[in-house]
Amino acid sequence: MDKPIYTDTYFRIESGYEWGRGMSEEKTEAFFAEIRNLFSQNGFTIEERKYGGCPDVVLDKTRLYCHPQELSGPVRKELIERIEKILTQGTTFRYLRTDTYGELLDLTEEEELASYHEVHDRTIEEVLREVFRTRARNLYRYREQVLEGIAGKLRISTLRERNSCTSFSPVWRYVREAYGKMVAKGELIEGYKQTGSGKLPLCRTATDKELKTNKQKGDGTKSEE
Structure with missing residues (x-):
């Protein structure tokens, strides 16, 4: 059986975040609360980072680092469209586009x-x-x-x-x-x-x-x- 193919993927979003200034605490909390809710409702696991900050959303070996400007990481190819549909449901942010940067192989x-x-x-x-x-x-x-x-x-x-x-x-x-x-x-x-x-x-x-x-x-x- 062939192994699944993953891609190095960036889902670009607009949440009001600005480099050097960030977002207000209220907007930040609302954004991450919605991200956690949207993905957990769609079968993903939410993994908090050891020292806080942006969480990861995980499904098997698909893992996305959730930043207010983009969700990025290795994504199984057939999940890309599914994740895009999840992101279009956002109310604290707006989904912009998906950028991919090459295949990632699941090799020991x-x-x-x-x-x-x-x-x-x-x-x-x-x-x-x-x-x-x-x-x-x-x-x-x-x-x-x-x-x-x-x-x-x-x-x-x-x-x-x-x-x-x-x-x-x-x-x-x-x-x-x-x-x-x-x-x-x-x-x-x-x-x-x-x-x-x-x-x-x-x-x-x-x-x-x-x-x-x-x-x-x-x-x-x-x-x-």
């Missing part, structure tokens, strides 16, 4: 990692070779900056990590594993730059001569100068 960390292997295993080494390639052996690229760029391009937006990723994210694990294998094979050459705060890791793609030498070492033969 293992499923996400497996997806990277399935889609990118045939190309990741060539990608790494190209991004770390320099014009000369004494030129290097900043390792973390380059790897971060690759991870950002490959990253799948998920319900777990909608807008960003950490150093422990599956995409980072995938990129670093591929990078580590190429370093171990001598296809990428690491270096360091001494800075005031310590050593800055660098990297470059091995030259054809270095690759030939590494291969001969692996074969147990001597390289010819």
